Amino acid sequence: MIHNLKRAWADMVMPILQRPKRVQVAALCYKETPEGKKVLLITSRDTGRWILPKGWPINGKDGPGSALQEAWEEAGVREADIEEEPMGYYEYVKGLDNGVTVPVETQVYMTRVRDLAGKYPEVDERTRKWFSPSEAANLVDEPDLKDLLRTF
Template sequence: MKKKKAIRFAKDGEGIVQVAALPYRHRRGGAIEVLLVTSRRAGRFIVPKGWPMKGKTFPEAAAEEAKQEAGVVGRVGRRAIGNYRYWKRLRKLSVEVSVIVFPLKVDIELKVWREKRQRIRAWLKPGRAKSLMDNPELSSIVMRANGGLQPVMARKHSRGVRRVGHQELRPGRRAGAAARAQLRLDRMLAA
């Protein structure tokens, strides 16, 4: 869905939906880590999300958003693990958006991805991730996910991509928000 179409839906009083992925991995000993990225404008920590895509199911669109925004590829769950709401500014209009969240078991971290210079990505334990997020509904989804992210997975989204180590964002065009987010992350990890 394009932004223009979302504005039309909002003006008509229809609900607006986005899809999101909650990227996660298992560490030694079975501990789970989740991946958060910063928003481009404000530098808030969020999960990768975006508009549904023509020709793709909601889980496939969520996996594509994770690839574009966080540079991760893996197996996406067919069932949503939750949903949350937030207010989005579309031109001169603020609309409530409902976001459907799907789990994404990360197999590969890309060295280069579409929004690398616009975002910071951080692997965190769910408790620490919760402390960085502003949306209480999203925080709740992350904390519930800590109890067990092992749903039946859909197809693997990893064709032709090689495995690489964790790469952090170098602040680019929106260095102010990225720098503030990095500072918050550094302070939290130092505590």
Template sequence: MTLLARLASDVQLMFRRPPRQQYAALCYRVKKKANDVEVLLLTSRDTGRWVIPKGWPMDGRCSYEVAAREAFEEAGVRGTIEHQTLGAYCYPKMLKNGLKVTCKVQVYALEVSEMSKNFKEKGERKTEWVSCNEAVKRVHEPELRSLFLQFKRRMTEQLAARSPRQIPAE
């Protein structure tokens, strides 16, 4: 590598911003009769692509609290949020000033127990309950797709462990 090329590379690294941090909720519910898991997707306000509720850090709130608040503001859902992250994904975000930044999103599972008819962003987004497989087809971010598949495996194992064993009739 020439000195000039190395210098140019070093300058690029100096000006590269670290990813911006966001927090998200992977909202889900278990359909009791079918023992199936559904996840909640919503459309972004700017591009209309399918996403999960997410937002920027808030002073005085833990990351999982931010995720739960965003789930209510964007989709009108409340429930029990896990304090441990499921994982993270990155995506490119276009800011209002036209600057494109990379965002790293920490994701927390939120089991939905309540759905509100009125919430901050009602009418600004579409929401839809879908299977994890359908969510994988709809979202664009490969790492988020992986999180949905990982979550599906985890929930399949948990639900299998919860269901009573079938005892054959004699």
């Protein structure tokens, strides 16, 4: 019996606990204003907390392309210049629809916004708003994302 429990622990439980982080991509959308840089945050659909537009990588698109697609769908970013390399990373635990949680590492791409649309796929599901980087850092939950925003 103990042998079976040890084997179940080693074969089923430990792999779940040690699974690698999944990867998401995010767009740190910003604009230059006379008062300085402003960062675009959106609300999450489930809890309403402030977040960056982000999502899973999209088949056929690279990291920046996927992040830009998420910025369009979630925040209405119609035109933007996005950096090719991530400016940084942050980690969080994502709750999936089936109730399971998974660790996620999010690659953050700097995205200079040139135009926002009034109508976009998730306009009725989220709120978007511009903040100073320090205000944005105080609104997000993830410690590493707070640090990225403060150094921005």
